[in-house]
Amino acid sequence: MAGRSLxxxxxxxHLLPGQDFTLIGTDGVKVEGKLGAWKDGEVQIGGAxxxxxxxxxxxxxxxxxxxxxxxxxxxxxxxVVAGTVAGGDEDGExxxxxxxxxxxxxxxxxxxxxxxxxxxxxxxAPERFALASGEAGREALYRWTPIGLxxxxxxxxxxxxxxxxxxxxxxxxxxxxEWHRIAGLRLPVDPADKxxxxxxxxxxxxxxxxxxxxxxxxxxxRLRLEPRSLGKVGVLLDxxxxxxxLAANRVWLSSLKPTKVVERRFLPExxxxxxxxDECCLGEFPRVRDRSWTVGxxxxxxxxxSFAVPEGARRFMTWIGADASAVETGRAGSMDFAVVLDGxxxxxxxxVKGGSEAMPxxxxxxxxxxxxQVELGYGEWFxxxxxxxxxxxxxxx
Numbered sequence: 001m002a003g004r005s006l007x008x009x010x011x012x013x014h015l016l017p018g019q020d021f022t023l024i025g026t027d028g029v030k031v032e033g034k035l036g037a038w039k040d041g042e043v044q045i046g047g048a049x050x051x052x053x054x055x056x057x058x059x060x061x062x063x064x065x066x067x068x069x070x071x072x073x074x075x076x077x078x079x080v081v082a083g084t085v086a087g088g089d090e091d092g093e094x095x096x097x098x099x100x101x102x103x104x105x106x107x108x109x110x111x112x113x114x115x116x117x118x119x120x121x122x123x124x125a126p127e128r129f130a131l132a133s134g135e136a137g138r139e140a141l142y143r144w145t146p147i148g149l150x151x152x153x154x155x156x157x158x159x160x161x162x163x164x165x166x167x168x169x170x171x172x173x174x175x176x177x178e179w180h181r182i183a184g185l186r187l188p189v190d191p192a193d194k195x196x197x198x199x200x201x202x203x204x205x206x207x208x209x210x211x212x213x214x215x216x217x218x219x220x221x222r223l224r225l226e227p228r229s230l231g232k233v234g235v236l237l238d239x240x241x242x243x244x245x246l247a248a249n250r251v252w253l254s255s256l257k258p259t260k261v262v263e264r265r266f267l268p269e270x271x272x273x274x275x276x277x278d279e280c281c282l283g284e285f286p287r288v289r290d291r292s293w294t295v296g297x298x299x300x301x302x303x304x305x306s307f308a309v310p311e312g313a314r315r316f317m318t319w320i321g322a323d324a325s326a327v328e329t330g331r332a333g334s335m336d337f338a339v340v341l342d343g344x345x346x347x348x349x350x351x352v353k354g355g356s357e358a359m360p361x362x363x364x365x366x367x368x369x370x371x372x373q374v375e376l377g378y379g380e381w382f383x384x385x386x387x388x389x390x391x392x393x394x395x396x397x
Contacts, residue, residue: 020034020035020060020061020237020238021033021035021045021059021060021061021240022058023043023045023050023055023057023058024055024056024057024058024392025050025054025055026054026055026056026249026250026317026396027054028317028360028363031045031046031048032046033046033048034046035218036218037217038052038201038217038218039215039216039217039218041053043055052245052247053245053247053248053249055245056245056317056392056394057244057245057293057294057392058242058243058244058245059241059242060237060239060240060241060242060243061237061240062205062206062239062240062241063292064206064241064287064290064291064292065204065205065206065207065208065241065284065287065292066206066207067082067123067207069083069084069207069208070083070084070085070117070179071083071084071085071097071115071116071117071118072115072116072118072123073095073097073107073112073114073115074113074114074116074126075107075111075112075229076110076111076112076189076190076229077111077196077197077212077229078210078212079211079212079227079228079229080208080209080210080211081097081099081107081209081211081230082099082205082207082209083097083099083100083105083207083209084097084098084099085097085098085160085161086098086104087160087161088158088159088160088161089158090158092109092156092159093108093109093110094106094107094109095107095109095112095115095159099205099207099209100205100206100207100236100239101205101206101207101235101236101239101240102209102211102233102234102235102236103233105230105233108229109156109187112187113186113187114126114129114186114187115184115185115186115187116129116183116184117179117182117183117184117185119144119180119183124142124149124183125283126283127283128142128149128183128184129142129183129184129186131151131186138153138154138188139153139156139166139185139187139188140152140153140185140186141154141164141166141168141182141185142182142183142185142186143177143181143182143183144181144182144183149183152166152168153168154167154168155167155168156185157174159185160176162176162179163176163177163178163179163181163182164177164182165177197212197228197246198246198248199214199246199247199248200212200213200214200215200225200246201213201214201215201225201243201244201245201246202245202246202294202295203225203240203242203243203294204240204241204242204243204285204292204293204294205236205239205240205241206239206240206241207239208285209235210285210294211225211227211235212225212227212228212246213225213226213227213228213230213233214226216232218237219234220234221237221238222234222235222236222237223235223237223240241292242291242293242294243294244294244295244392248397249396250394250395250396251394251395251397252295252393252394253296253297253307253318253374253393253394253395254277254278254296254297254393256308256310258305258306259307259308259371260304260305260306261275262302262303262305263275263299263303263304264302265383272300273299273300273387275297275298275299275300275303275305276297276298277297278294278295278296279298280298280323280325280387280389281298281300281323281387282323282325284325286298286321286323286389286391287323287324287325288321288323288324288356288358288389288391289321289324289355289356289357289358290324291358293358293389293391293392295391295392296390296391296392297374297390297393298323298387298388298389298390299387299388299389299390300383300386300387301333301335301376301377301378301379301386301388302375302376302377302383303374303375303376303388304373304374304375305373305375306371306372306373307371307372307373307374308370308371308372309368309369309370309371309372309395310368312368312397313366313367313368313395313397314366314396314397315363315364315365315366315395316339316363316364316366316372316393316394316395316396317360317392317396318339318360318374318390318391318392318393318394319358319359319361319390319391319393320337320349320352320358320359320360320361320388320389320390320391321352321356321357321358321359321388321389321391322335322352322355322356322386322389323354323388323389324354324355325387326385326386326387327354327355329385332353332355332385333353333379333381333384333385333387333388334351334353334379334380334381334386335351335352335377335386335388336349336351336352336375336376336378336379337349337350337352337375337376337377337390338373338375339361339364339372339374339375340372340373340374340375341364341366341370341372342371343371346362347361347362347364348361349361351379351380352379352388353379354385354387358389358391374393376388376390
């Protein structure tokens with residue numbers, strides 16, 4: 001029945017205006033149309049109704065992430081809010097952030113893991129805010145000094161529109177660090193607070209917000225979501241770049257831990273760019289040509305990641321593409337993609353270059369207990385600018 005609905009939507013797309021969204025189903029079928037509703041396990045698009053668990057991922061009206069915000073807030077549950085600081089409260093319990101896509105949000109500091117602040121050279125990578133093992137449970141402020149980035153540990157008093165009020169001297173008095181003086185703020189995270197969402201949506205906005213939650217419908221031009229730590233929010237439809245669906249009938253590859261990782265450059269040296277989950281190898285959202293994605297693996301050649309096929313899995317699907325960041329450096333890389341099952345290549349594409357559209361590889365039938373590898377190999381120019389993305393790689397049950 002769901003397959004008939006997908007086919008009906010595909011036929012109606014040519015009859016209806018406003019083709020704002022593109023949905024890809026678990027059978028690989030593309031459906032385009034105006035998004036009318038997303039609630040109670042059903043999606044209305046292009047005048048037809050599609051079962052939500054038959055939708056794999058989607059792209060919205062906004063093509064890519066184009067961050068202009070001054071702050072990126074990483075929440076404990078994995079969501080990301082990008083915007084400008086509107087203030088905080090006197091008790092030091094929350095910070096107010098304004099985003100074009102979602103409006104004003106009150107973020108409880110207990111739900112915040114990391115705050116990154118934009119300066120003249122942009123945002124520092126999350127890896128720059130790592131703490132030594134003995135200080136991992138402490139609050140840390142990263143400030144700019146004449147010789148570079150310096151970290152101080154202490155106690156966060158509160159966050160205001162002016163900056164961060166932070167106690168770090170012996171006199172136990174909070175000092176104001178204005179926003180232009182700092183690169184970021186890291187708060188301790190209790191592993192018990194990291195809650196995983198098993199069903200729902202993950203949505204990416206043009207301003208760089210990545211929000212996951214249970215869909216509540218569409219109202220006044222906004223997709224209503226109920227995230228784990230934000231309360232109910234409304235995401236402007238015209239600000240949605242991409243998203244993917246969390247459901248019981250799939251396991252996203254980026255949610256699994258590889259059983260083996262092989263990464264190296266063309267010369268016998270360690271890689272400069274280890275693989276990343278749901279990011280390109282440079283730490284940004286994956287982007288192929290001018291289209292951003294929400295889920296996948298970002299790698300650099302040579303990369304060979306091995307995964308045990310999970311229980312219940314019957315099929316493996318993935319899209320591939322060269323990350324657009326390589327093209328923007330002035331020259332695109334060239335790389336070979338291959339899916340290997342129990343030592344045998346079962347799907348591949350050679351000489352994939354930057355600037356080309358994302359493309360699907362043939363779906364692969366799998367059985368639990370088999371070993372599946374995704375391999376990014378050298379193309380025409382050794383490992384130069386070989387920034388490859390495995391896009392929406394997924395085991396389907």
